[in-house]
Amino acid sequence: MTAGCAGGRLTIDLGALQDNWRTLAALAPGSECAAVVKADAYGVGLPEAVQALTRAGARTFFVAHLSEAAIARAAAPDSAIYVLNGLPPGACAAYAAVGARPVLGSTEEIAEWAGFVAATGAAESAAIHFDTGMTRLGLSPEEARALFAAGGPGFRPSLLMSHLACADEPDRPETERQRALFAELRALAPDVPASLANSAGNLLGKTAGGDLGFDLRRPGVSLYGSNPLRARSAELKPVVRLEARVIQLRQAPEGTPVGYGGVERTRRPTKLAILSVGYADGVFRAAGGADGAPGACAYVGDICCPYIGRISMDLIAIDVTDAPENTVKRGDWVEILGDHVGVDDLARASGTIGYEVLTALGRRHARRYV
Template sequence: MTDDYAGGRLTIDLGALQSNWRTLSAISPASECAAVVKANAYGIGTAQAARALAEAGATTFFVAHPSEAKAVREASSDAVIYVLNGLAPGACGALAAIRARPVLGSREEIDEWTAFVKATGADEAAAIHIDTGMLRLGLGPDEAQELLPRGLGFRPSLLMSHLACADEPERPETEAQRAAFVELQRLLPETPASLSNSAGTLLPKTSGGDLGFDLRRPGVSLYGSMPVAGRPSPLKPVVRLDARVIQVREAPSGATVGYGGAERLKRPTRLAILSLGYADGVFRAGGSEDGAPGATAFAGDAPCPFVGRISMDLIAVDVTGAGEVKRGDWVEILGDHVGVDALAGACGTIGYEVLTSLGRRFARSYVG
């Protein structure tokens, strides 16, 4: 079966991806702009994204798992690749074979990598992750103070931490993390340092100083999502999703639509049924109920509100005011009228989750 009969078309603009990397790189030109391509490059395809970003000028990439590092290495033979989720037990040889660098965040990981380097005699670099307030991964400040001054048995190529609240600029925690990072950076003064994620890249300063350091690690912003709410976005949309209309029907006032009869129609309504559902990553929370609107699709320039609950494979939208909409037409779910963050807001979630949840049943194409 070919993609000609898919219920959804996902179009990925690699030119927009490259443009976003250049935009983010220009914000703090004294600091290298890396690219985070974990989670299948936020849903758009690891190999395709890595190749496009390398062509744009990115030389350093971050992934979460060794399998993702392998995909990036296959796409770029000379990229510097860091594995954010640390060092899985016994994984030293596998990472060294593809020239991927683990981000070490515990005493156990540091000891295992040190033993591997000593045993093989290889010059294998790795990053050190210190925790400045996220309480997720990384050496605590006391551990860092104990371990790092005594010297490491390998070449530390990066000292990094991760911002917890940078998407809320008024929060004081970001400046507290920056100050803590500066203090701990003194333990490895010759090692390049990295603190900023997407939000820290887009808002590169706090009251106390610059967040850029030597290298920034934007992720979701590369793919067109603006992680800082209420700010104008300099980013281009990277993904477009269109859904196929499989039936158009007339419904009388007072009729209920979908599971549970969650929405009762207030007027005679023309409904288009789309071949798309929560199995494709359009979250069930984006449906509507009486008195509570949901997400909105577009037929051309005409808004078409979701009607009733989203099913696994189907969504009903109101096309009463959309002109001629017929079986076989395509309706925009993400695109010129509906950005990733707008759809996320309608579904009560964030752009990260929308992008990484886009389903496997779509017909995918790459442009740009």
């Protein structure tokens, strides 16, 4: 869609994405820095992100589904591509055709992949996932020990991995417990590369017990400019800029209810700008304002213009009373995300996390890549 007709325009800075990968890679130069590009590369566009990250030096990518792996493979023909959500029954040949590596998290998946390798001689490898405390995917420690005590999985894994549950809270003891358990389980196959650190683990770097990086780190949301570890600063650049079109300006007397339910009333004679985006475009309803509970801010130049009233599916009202005269007119664009409002800022105003803000960015915006 062209920007001339769209209600929102989304600018994606691929140079900033590359710079973020380089920044994160430099945190632990002794281990490989991969890139997690699932969920359409956290909303910024899967093929575009993979191509940019490949040019920056990334050689290993993680997605959630085989359909995503096929797109990533077309964008990065020579890279290793892992599929985090495992192996659906009967899907071995489809994975091999794409050259995707399933992350195997159950004894059933491991047995099916081992049988496929034995029957076909397939060269494609797979990762094995250990559950060290997330209680989501992966072999339990008991299953892992039994598997390797019985001779191993029947093929050579390309990676052993686990996932941190609490690394975004540096004082939580669970992270060190997970690190220690993963180190123990990794010793079952010490010649196989190992991976534990996600975005937060990569930024945290180590616990009192040791390094979280192992051989390969898997940053995801931090690549896209969100910092999941607020206690640790990182020189991450914003990757997305979202602007909304002003479609109407109106004056509202003091005490006028605005939006659905009239949950917020103007506190003074107010100039409103109505923006042509809403929660269908990834600006969460919870970011709206109510009496006694101010909403997020859009920006006109350097002026904070608070959301007023509930956000609806396609529209947001903002208070532009304090913007200089004649600086806002019908057809203008105002900042929703950008230099003044980061992904994490909008997330906090919405009662959520940067991951959800990024992945919710709608497809109605006019997109451009720079």
